[in-house]
Amino acid sequence: MRVLDCLTQEHNLLLVALAALICVCGSIVTARMYRKTRESAGAARPVWLFMGAVAGGATIWCTHFVAMMAYSPGVETAYAPMLTAASLAVAVAGCAGALWLGSRRWRHAPIAGGVAFGAAVSAMHYTGMAAFTAEAVVMWSIPYVVASVLFAVIGGGAAFALAANAALKHRIALASGLLVLTIVSLHFTGMGAMIVMPFAPLDGSLTGDDASSLLALGVAAVGLLMLGTAASSHLLEEQSERLSRRRLNGLIEGSVDGMVVEAGGKVVMANAAFLEFSGADADVVVGAPISRWVEDADRIAAGVLVQSRLTPMTGEPIPVEIAVREATSDTDGRAVRIFAVRDLRARIAQERRISHLARNDSLTGLPNRSSFLEKLERMAAISEGGQGFALLAIDLDRFKEVNDLYGHAVGDHLLIHVSDQMKAALKPGEFIARLGGDEFVAIIPATDRDAAAEAAQRLIAAIVTPTVFEHADLQCGASVGIALWPEDAAEPSSLINNADLAMYRAKASITTDVCFYEEAMDEAVRQRRRITQGLREALDQERFELHYQRQVSIETGGVTGYEALLRWPQPDGSYISPVDFIPVAEDTGLILPIGEWVLRRACAEAAQWDEPHRIAVNLSPIQLSHVDLPRLVHQVLLDTGLSPHRLELEITESAMIADMERTTHILRQLKALGVSVAMDDFGTGYSSLSTLRAFPFDKIKLDRSFMAELDGAPQSRAIIRAVLALGESLSIPILAEGVETDAQLSFLREQGCDEVQGYLLGRPSREAPRQVETAVKAA
Known part of the structure; x- marks a missing residue:
């Protein structure tokens, strides 16, 4: 009641409102300056520290002296110039120290800085009150003084802690409100602690009410000018940051790859491509560590192209390629890492397709010559000293007639049909490949001629199965040459040659469509080559x-x-x-x-x-x-x-x-x-x-x-x-x-x-x- 009575009975409420306006504006500017000081580094930090000290000191000092000008204890009052100036210096220096301490990187630095701010406000207030002179005896209530100081340090610590909490929404508004409450509580509790007992007037050294009002307006104008300068600098900086952010956002949004900007271990920006990869909204991604989605993202070095996995909100992990670039923010000095995330699913699928085409026939899907040669080499190596196998060289009969009569499209259909039929006729362990045109080969784990002949007849039966395409009945035969490993050859290349010789003999024969290799064939070929x-x-x-x-x-x-x-x-x-x-x-x-x-x-x-x-x-x-x-x-x-x-x-x-x-x-x-x-x-x-x-x-x-x-x-x-x-x-x-x-x-x-x-x-x-x-x- 004493504080309220002092406020309502002994103060000019218009000047009090002016002081409140200065306090609110200054608190908002000071809170923002504290945030910029805390987030900046390098050459930018002293600049923001200076701006914050001036803004905070001006806020405290102008609020205090405009409110003091509104104070009317019933006697003429005046202020000692030196102490008044000293109170301004105390306010600026104290704010500088508080901002510097509160922007440190250790855990409780914001609270310590807030306590220092409260102490600076208290020191400024009572230094300014020491400059107060009047035709009266001034006495102080110690409990009220202690209460005002406690209000200042507690409120300051809480306000700085709120401003430093990056996860808190509207943190600047809350911190600004708490700073206003801290300054007001200190001032008016401190004013309530002062007891003025009038006596005879002084020799005209004191100012009148009109002069006090003019002085209050002057102090307010200067204070608001200083706050406006600080606010303008802050707004220009904010505008520059927004422009840079828009440019960066436009840059990363223009990329088909996922782009993520991480600062201080948290995602600060992500483009639409990355949001699509992750299956999450922007408000979920921003503020979270990128390692939440990208495996081992924290251990990826800059300048190195790394393959990793991205785990979306739902679905299977996505194989990705990560490129990281490190930079340092000009404004806050934090380490910034830019991640380029490329989806590898299409490329991996293409590589698999290329690998498949390199080892398989593009028309029929059967293994091609390269796969056949690898298989033959492997079988020859495995079968050395053990169980042998048979190589079947297969050439289609009357296939050229189908091509000439119906065209290549129908011929391709017949090749696909024949290939499917032979694949269906294979037994476990058997292998078939297309070498090109109408030439096929099969590797049969047969131990004798009877087993090889049975496999050949089984494949021929599959080949001669008719099919219908575009109202045409299609059918072809086959000639098969068989060479046995290791009876007929000591090298895989010789085995292929011998199976071909047997196939050509079967093709020329009018009585049989299956022929085994005989040594006389080889002699005839050698003679022909000679x-x-x-x-x-x-x-x-x-x-x-x-x-x-x-x-x-x-x-x-x-x-x-x-x-x-x-x-x-x-x-x-x-x-x-x-x-x-x-x-x-x-x-x-x-x-x-x-x-x-x-x-x-x-x-x-x-x-x-x-x-x-x-x-x-x-x-x-x-x-x-x-x-x-x-x-x-x-x-x-x-x-x-x-x-x-x-x-x-x-x-x-x-x-x-x-x-x-x-x-x-x-x-x-x-x-x-x-x-x-x-x-x-x-x-x-x-x-x-x-x-x-x-x-x-x-x-x-x-x-x-x-x-x-x-x-x-x-x-x-x-x-x-x-x-x-x-x-x-x-x-x-x-x-x-x-x-x-x-x-x-x-x-x-x-x-x-x-x-x-x-x-x-x-x-x-x-x-x-x-x-x-x-x-x-x-x-």
Whole structure:
């Protein structure tokens, strides 16, 4: 009641309201300055400490002296200038010390700083009261003084503790209110402690009421100006921080990765991507440690890319990649860590897909060649000295027909169907892979031939299972070659080769679709390889020879031309038969350079003969299918100087029927060069009469097989007569090959044959023909 009576009866309430306004504004500014001082570090802390000391000291001092100006004890009052100034210095210095102490990092620093603030307010108040002078005796009530000091230190400690509690919402408002209550409680309790007993007035040294009011307004104006300056600085800083925060927020929100800003061990900012990863709202994430979501986040060093796991609120952990960057805040000096969190689920799925594609066939899903080779190496290593296994090489039959007839999409469907059927037919421990196209391999842990054959038949039964696609009934067969480990090979590569050899044998067979490897197959392959290598060497070193066989007119007995025959001599003086090496040359493609060599050498040598005899050169079906053949022949004729009418090119019927339209077009180009074209081996082809109708040949060569059967087969005589009659009716000369006896020659002469060729008229010779003609009339 004493305090209330002092407030209501002895104070100018308007000035009291002004003092209250200063106190409220100053308390808010002081609380904010304390927060900035506590959060800052480095060069920023002394600045905020100074601003806080000035703001807090001005608040205390202006509140005190405006309230003192409102005090009217009934006598004239005045204030000693030196003590008044000293009270301001006490307020500023005390606030500086309190803010410095309260911003320390140890646990109870806020309370200690608040107590120091309360002590500073008390010291300022009673220093200012010591400057009070009046025409009276001033006495003090010690209990009230003690109560006012207790109010100050307790309230100050509580206010600083509230301001320092970062987890408390509206902490600045609560701390500001408590500071106002602390200052007001101290002041008016302290005023209640003062007892003024008037006596005679002083000699005019005291101020009047009007002067006190003007002085109060001046003090208030100065105080508010100082608080406004501090508040403006704080607002500018807050605006700068908000702008920086918006920029940072825009930066991290623009990232597709999760971005988190952590300061002081707590998340202060997180973008939408991270919130989506974590499955939590922003108010849950902000303020919590990032280790709540990211595993081992506290131990991740800056500048290192680390893979970790993110545990969302619900669901399975997410594999993530973490990059951390450390920085120091310019305003608060705290260590700031920026986390970039990248979701690895898509990348891991892609890597798994790439790994799957690297080891599996993209169409059927079966293991590919790489997986097969690894499996085979592993099986070979495991089976050494133990149980063996069988390797099955599988090639689909009639698959090309499906592709050609229905297209690749249907062919792919059939491959998928076949693969699914074979996978379903596998037993535990069995392995199947697709090598490419329609080639498959299987590894069967079979101990004998019977088990391997059973597995092969089981897979064939699965393969031949029909399917329907786009209203088409699809089905194919299979040829299987089997090689056993370790009986048939000592190396995995040899086992593969042997299984392939057996498969090719099964494919060529018309009686079985499963063949086991036999050693004779390997010998045949080695022989074929030796021939291939020898052909290459003979071509490079020009070890081939041309032998010439006469072609003689039956009517005149004179030589009409020579046929160039290719021979391959060996170092021991023997020759490899063309029957053995020509098919190999055709299969390997070597027939093209060999055929060009024969054509060029035959034309060059014929151009040097004394007599302009015709030279006949055989063409392989491979050569005839080449579109550059007319250009090659033309170029050879130009290079060698041989007249085109002296060159005769011999082709077989089988070469024509492979592609009648294309072959006929090439032959017409050759005829346009002036070269003559003969049909070789007539009578052994597939469709002789249709071939003669398709192209006007310059000569027909009757196959030697009819001459060999002339004496023992009446049918051969009839065929020869028919062919000769056909040639006469078509005006095409007939040359009979393989004439070896006088009886054969006499028969041909009687039937009107035009020309003959054979051992009776001369064996093929390496020497160039001389200017000599062989008479055959006597024969």
